[in-house]
Amino acid sequence: MKTRIQTTGQQAFPTLAARDQLMALLGKPNVLDRAEDLALYEYDGGIDKRRPDLVVFPRTTEQVAGIVRIAREFHLPLVGRGAGTGLSGGAIPREGGILVVFARMNKILDIDLENERALVQPGVVNLDITAAVAAQGYFYAPDPSSQRACTIGGNVAENAGGPHTLAYGVTTNHVLGLEVVLADGSVVETGGHADLPGYDLTGLLTGSEGTMALVTKVTVRLMRKPEMVKTILAIYNASDDAGRTVAEITARAITPVAVEMLDGVMLRMVEEATHAGYPMDAAAVLLIELEGIREAVEEQVEQIRDACGRCGAREVRVAQSDEERELLWKGRKNAFGAVGRVSPTYYVQDGVVPRTKIAPTLEFIGEASRRHGLAISNIFHAGDGNLHPIILFDPRKPGELERARACGEDILEFCVRAGGSITGEHGVGMEKIHLMTSLFSPESLEMMGRLKALFDPERRLNPGKMLPTGKGCLEIRQGRLEEGAPVY
DSSP: OOOOOOOOGGGHHHHHHHHHHHHHHHOGGGEEOSHHHHGGGSBOSSSOBOOOSEEEOOOSHHHHHHHHHHHHHTTOOEEEESSSOOSSSTTSOTTOSEEEEOTTOOOEEEEEGGGTEEEEOTTSBHHHHHHHHGGGTEEOOOOOTTTTTOBHHHHHHHTOOOTTHHHHOOGGGGEEEEEEEOTTSOEEEEEOSSOOSSOOHHHHHTTSTTSSOEEEEEEEEOEEOOSEEEEEEEEESSHHHHHHHHHHHHHTTOOOSEEEEEEHHHHHHHHHHHOOSOOTTOSEEEEEEEEESHHHHHHHHHHHHHHHHHTTOSEEEEOOSHHHHHHHHHHHHTHHHHGGGTOSEEEEOOOBOOGGGHHHHHHHHHHHHHHHTOOEEEEEEGGGTEEEEEEEEOTTSTTHHHHHHHHHHHHHHHHHHTTOBSOSSSOOTTTSGGGGGGTSOHHHHHHHHHHHHHHOTTSOBSTTSSSOOOTTSEEEETTEEEETSOOO
């Protein structure tokens, strides 16, 4: 049989041999090797691409362990993939090898409402957890904008956040335990049903971007629905006024569960696509959500009204029904899709700044837009300073992709100078890897490299992600640490 695997040189033989063993383990329908099939898995939600040599679909932990052992035998890289909605290249097989797709490990294995937890496989869609327990008055708190598609395994890998991060925290705050397969094929469990002594391995692996282990089961925390929820839309003629409002709300010791900001460019795209009720002529809007005991929420609504008015809001609306509230959030959650009505392609960034630096950061983003000659719209979690400037470009026009990358890098470097970070929820992946030196000293990066080496001494788990290459880092060769060369 003529093979279509896209490999060259010394890689071809081990990949072919590995393919045969993987087919024996998983069955032929669960192993892809044709170029036209592999092309579907060469990208994620970002702008980078790299085609895997093989794509496999396990259904059980035992099969994942078998895949890892086969990859180890033939010295092939391994990359885990959820739904492919990531935005930093985390699921891109940068060095080829085997892409492990968890889409068929999609079962909710156990729901324990008495102890407010659930055990799920990594391919379970985020929103499906809430759907499974909503009738009993519970929900799963982390809510990325892609929650209708993204999966729990990917959320764990990237430590995903969402609009309600301000009050509830990110994924790591809601993961109680993990089952993972290590680089040698062994299966271990971390955390569990109660706080355990010893090192917090669950916290370490959550957000490690698949560079230390492959997650096969997740125990998540469930929460009770609040007594009352109120959603407020504040409308502004100046984006600076919206930024000042966030600081004013914080100064009043009010912690909403969400404070989202959309600038004029974005809200017009959203309104044209979803008809959510956003004003077409505003410079910015804040979407603010409060929840809790009825009396406390009603009092906070009035304080929010006053704070918005004092900071220049021209109008403050409170959703009068669940349907109106859901429509406002539909506009926010579908915002990225709405961009397609205006631009064929966009590049979304993920910088973080202190809340007090939101206004000057938006001013810098405007300057970057003019300097690079590219339109930028802004939508972000204003409550915790996690910005998502969306850079619009056309890859068919020579040089625009390069200008978009340069513009995004300028914005992230400004975020660091402002006392923030290069990512709040999308992860480092391969997109921001070279910017890690802006945040961490060589000694800190070397320490992280040594820690990764304990889990992955042969450098086969999601290589080329998160930790930068460069002189002074560590290189892992055949299971040994050697000084003076790049590692990842």
